Amino acid sequence: MANSAAVLSMYDEPMWESIRAHDWHLQQCDDCSEWRYPPGPCCPKCLSPRSTWRPLSGRGEIASWVVFHRQYFDNWPPPYNVVAVKLAEGPLVISNLTGPEPEGSWIGRPVEVAYGTDAAGTLLPQMRLAE
Amino acid sequence: MTARDLARVGAVIGVGESDYVGDHARVRAGEKPADSYGYAADAFRAALADAGIGRDEIDGLIVGPTLAYERTGEILGINPRWGGQADAMLAVIEACMAIRSGLAEVVALVYGNDQRSAAIQYGGPEAMGGNMFLSYVYHAPWGFTSQGALYAMMFRRFGELTGCTERDLGEVAVAQRHAASLNPHALMRKPITIEDYMAARYICEPLRLFDYCLINDGGVVLIIAEAERARKMARKAPVLIHGVGRSDLNRGATSLEPRLLEFYRPAQEACAAQVYAMAGVGPEDMSALQIYDSFSCHVPFALEGYGYCRPGDVGRFMREDGIGLGGRIPVNTGGGHLSESYMQGWAHQVEAVRQVRGECGARQVAARGAGDSRFVHYNSDVAGKAVSIIYGS
Ligand SMILES: [Zn+2]
Numbered sequence: 001m002a003n004s005a006a007v008l009s010m011y012d013e014p015m016w017e018s019i020r021a022h023d024w025h026l027q028q029c030d031d032c033s034e035w036r037y038p039p040g041p042c043c044p045k046c047l048s049p050r051s052t053w054r055p056l057s058g059r060g061e062i063a064s065w066v067v068f069h070r071q072y073f074d075n076w077p078p079p080y081n082v083v084a085v086k087l088a089e090g091p092l093v094i095s096n097l098t099g100p101e102p103e104g105s106w107i108g109r110p111v112e113v114a115y116g117t118d119a120a121g122t123l124l125p126q127m128r129l130a131e
Numbered sequence: 132m133t134a135r136d137l138a139r140v141g142a143v144i145g146v147g148e149s150d151y152v153g154d155h156a157r158v159r160a161g162e163k164p165a166d167s168y169g170y171a172a173d174a175f176r177a178a179l180a181d182a183g184i185g186r187d188e189i190d191g192l193i194v195g196p197t198l199a200y201e202r203t204g205e206i207l208g209i210n211p212r213w214g215g216q217a218d219a220m221l222a223v224i225e226a227c228m229a230i231r232s233g234l235a236e237v238v239a240l241v242y243g244n245d246q247r248s249a250a251i252q253y254g255g256p257e258a259m260g261g262n263m264f265l266s267y268v269y270h271a272p273w274g275f276t277s278q279g280a281l282y283a284m285m286f287r288r289f290g291e292l293t294g295c296t297e298r299d300l301g302e303v304a305v306a307q308r309h310a311a312s313l314n315p316h317a318l319m320r321k322p323i324t325i326e327d328y329m330a331a332r333y334i335c336e337p338l339r340l341f342d343y344c345l346i347n348d349g350g351v352v353l354i355i356a357e358a359e360r361a362r363k364m365a366r367k368a369p370v371l372i373h374g375v376g377r378s379d380l381n382r383g384a385t386s387l388e389p390r391l392l393e394f395y396r397p398a399q400e401a402c403a404a405q406v407y408a409m410a411g412v413g414p415e416d417m418s419a420l421q422i423y424d425s426f427s428c429h430v431p432f433a434l435e436g437y438g439y440c441r442p443g444d445v446g447r448f449m450r451e452d453g454i455g456l457g458g459r460i461p462v463n464t465g466g467g468h469l470s471e472s473y474m475q476g477w478a479h480q481v482e483a484v485r486q487v488r489g490e491c492g493a494r495q496v497a498a499r500g501a502g503d504s505r506f507v508h509y510n511s512d513v514a515g516k517a518v519s520i521i522y523g524s
Contacts, residue, residue, distance in 0.1 A: 002256040004271035037386050038269060044382060064288035064391055066280055067336040072255035076274035084284055084391050092386045094270040107291050124272055 003120050004073040011039035014053055022115050024058065024125045026091065027051040037091035058113035059130065060087040065097065065106045075120035085111055085127055099128040138409045141227040141238075142361035142369035143522070145182025145354035146481040148316065149173040149243075151472040155318050155347050158248045167197050168206050170350030171243030175207055178239070178352035183366025189354070191235030193222040195242035195477065203241055211235065219351075219476035220423075220511050220518035224375045226355040236357045237364075242477040243350035251346070253277055264514050265385045279343055279426055283335040285390050286428040290337065295431055295446035297337050301328035303427035303462070304341035304469055306455030311466025313456070313494040318347055319470040342427040344468035351477035353484070370487045373506065373521045374410030376402040380515035389515050398517035399436025402510070406519035414439045416506050417521075418496040419486050420460050421479040423511030424467040430454065433510055434462075437519070461496050476511055483507040483522045 006016060011027075015038075018025035027036040031048035042049045063084040071078050083097045083106065098116050102109050111127040118124060149170040157164045165173065171194075179186060186207070192214040194203040200216050213235040217225050219242065226238040253259050254277025261268035267278065275284075290296060305325055311317035323341065331340040361369035378401035380389035389395055407413045414437065422433045431445040439460050440448035452459035465471045465482035472478050485491050487505050498505045506523040 004256065004274060004276065006272045007265065007269050038265070064284045064291075066283040066287060067333070068274060068280065069333040069336060072276045073271070073274060080274055082270075082273055082275045082280070082284070084288075084387060092383070092388050092391065094273050094275050094387070096273050105291050107288060118272070118274065122272070126273075 001071070001074050003075040004118070009039070011041060015039050018053065018055075019115075019125050020123055024056050024113060025053040026056060026089070028054045035087075035089040035091050037093060056113070057088045060085040060111055060127070062097070062106045062109045062111060063092060075118045075122065077119060083111070083127060096124070096126045097128065098126045102129065136409060137224070137227045137231055137372070138374050138411070139358055139371050140231045141355045142358045142371045143353055143484045144356045144361050144365035144367070144369050145178040145184065146484050147174040147177025147179070147181055147352045148478065148481060149350040151316055151318055151347060151349050154349065155247070158348055163248050164348070165245065167243035167245045167350070168203065169243070170245065170348060171198060171203060171241050171352065172206060172350070174243070174350035174352040175239065175241060178354050181367070182354050184237070184354070184364055188237050188364065189239045191226065191229050191238030193217050193225055193238060193240045195219070195222070195244070195475070197244045198241065207239075207241065209239065219480060220509070220520060223353070223355065223372065223480060223520050224377065224518070227372055227375060230355070230357045236360055238355045240353040240355065242352070242474065244475065245348045246473075247346050247348045254279070266387060266514070269385050277335065279338055280335040281387070281390065282426040282428050283338040284387070285394060287337050288391055289394055289428070289432070293443045293446065298325060298329060299446035299450050300342065300427055300431065301325045302449040302454060303424070303430045304328050306453075306458070307424070307463045307467045308470045309455055310461070310464050310494050311470035313492070314465050314471060317466040317471040318345060319466065338426060338428070341469070344425045344473045345470070346473055349472055349474055351474050351481060353480055367488060368524070370484045370522050371524070373412065373523045374406045374408075374519075376404075376406030376409070376517075376519040378402040378405070378517045384515055394432050394436070395512045395515050395517060396436050398515055399433065399510075399512060402517035402519045403437045406521055410506075410521040410523070412506055412521065412523070414460070414508070416499055417460060417508045418499050418505040419464050419483070419507045420462045421464070421483050421507060421509040422462055422467070423476045423479065423513060424463055424469055427469060429512065430462055432512065436512070436517075437508070437510055456494055456496065464491065464494050464496060479509055480520070483509050487522050487524055
């Protein structure tokens with residue numbers, strides 16, 4: 001086994017830099033204002049190559065969740081959860097819910113970004129329940 | 132625009148498989164019976180014998196994604212006038228396209244995979260397929276890996292929205308295991324109950340052990356010929372390819388939007404419209420349904436997406452109307468990836484052909500078409516690429 005690793009294309013590097021600064025940024029299209037995830041060379045909506053890295057509000061709601069019971073990475077001993085979160089800006093992202101967990105269904109629960117780490121200490125944008 | 136008609140252009144004249152059961156026993160005992168090419172060669176010899184033709188009749192060659200094209204042709208001694216590489220479902224469609232265009236008349240579709248003995252990993256740091264599908268590796272920093280987890284995330288939301296429960300999902304594993312118990316080529320033949328299913332451990336909750344496909348070595352070959360020539364040359368009655376369909380969802384694929392927010396439904400519906408129109412038959416005419424099932428939940432998604440039950444009703448449909456042999460629509464009648472053999476969709480084509488021919492013994496499905504004709508529908512939705520094929524007499 002080994003630790004998990006991020007995919008680091010030339011477009012991903014600025015995102016991870018912003019995460020290390022506890023201020024998660026994504027690209028926003030200069031021409032149609034669409035937010036882009038994952039980072040990439042042009043806007044899938046209008047094909048414009050022009051974009052600006054902007055900070056996210058950090059707010060969203062849970063679209064789905066799972067709990068891993070099998071180990072695939074050294075830095076992720078089970079059990080642990082993974083959530084899909086629809087960000088207020090539009091993109092759907094994958095993260096982990098930290099802190100208290102909801103009773104019953106998690107779907108539709110509002111969350112906000114809470115920076116945390118995996119078992120190896122790598123910083124990640126994770127989520128916690130919001131008011 | 133509709134697809135130019137590929138209906139009844141090609142027919143399957145021969146099918147062959149490696150010895151899944153015998154080879155699996157040897158692999159588990161620490162042996163290496165063959166590599167991917169060796170399994171492919173086993174299946175090729177079997178397919179030629181099934182068709183009753185000689186190798187020199189073949190003028191087209193398509194190899195699966197795990198085989199190198201040239202080396203496969205070299206090992207099997209085939210110099211075709213047309214060839215290529217494709218997964219199981221696209222190989223069938225491309226063979227029909229080549230035949231329709233006159234580029235080939237008798238096409239061998241060849242697959243071999245030593246994934247078990249070669250210890251291929253589908254999750255974790257060396258996840259297979261990450262070079263083709265970014266979603267398979269992109270979310271690893273959050274511990275999110277393996278295609279099973281992607282389907283667990285998808286089924287969780289689907290179940291919450293439609294009321295399809297984990298227990299309802301268990302119908303898939305139970306029905307397919309029962310079918311496998313009647314299939315001498317299947318690896319997992321011990322019947323299970325819903326209680327066995329519910330008692331099994333979670334791998335990625337809400338999916339359990341029995342929701343995951345097995346991993347084994349093997350090879351599969353189909354021989355598809357131009358329909359007129361098929362009637363003259365084949366030892367057995369040819370199985371016609373009555374229609375094909377395809378529709379892809381690539382937008383938002385890595386962020387999982389079409390998977391989690393649409394359950395690939397738009398692709399399935401577009402694919403269904405194309406394949407039913409081309410074949411001139413619909414869900415009510417099918418004797419059986421073969422579904423690409425790396426994970427059990429492919430089945431409920433497909434049942435709704437291809438019009439076998441009302442949207443939102445699949446939990447009740449599987450529980451009450453039934454998807455096993457004798458049910459409303461028998462699904463994966465050989466046991467599928469969950470219980471027969473994980474041949475990445477290739478063995479499903481073989482099972483469809485054998486069901487149309489009426490060769491399936493204790494697991495044989497009944498005719499529903501006019502006269503004694505049988506139709507079997509295959510479909511897949513791997514990573515949002517919806518593909519359908521309808522086989523029939
Ligand atoms: Zn744009």
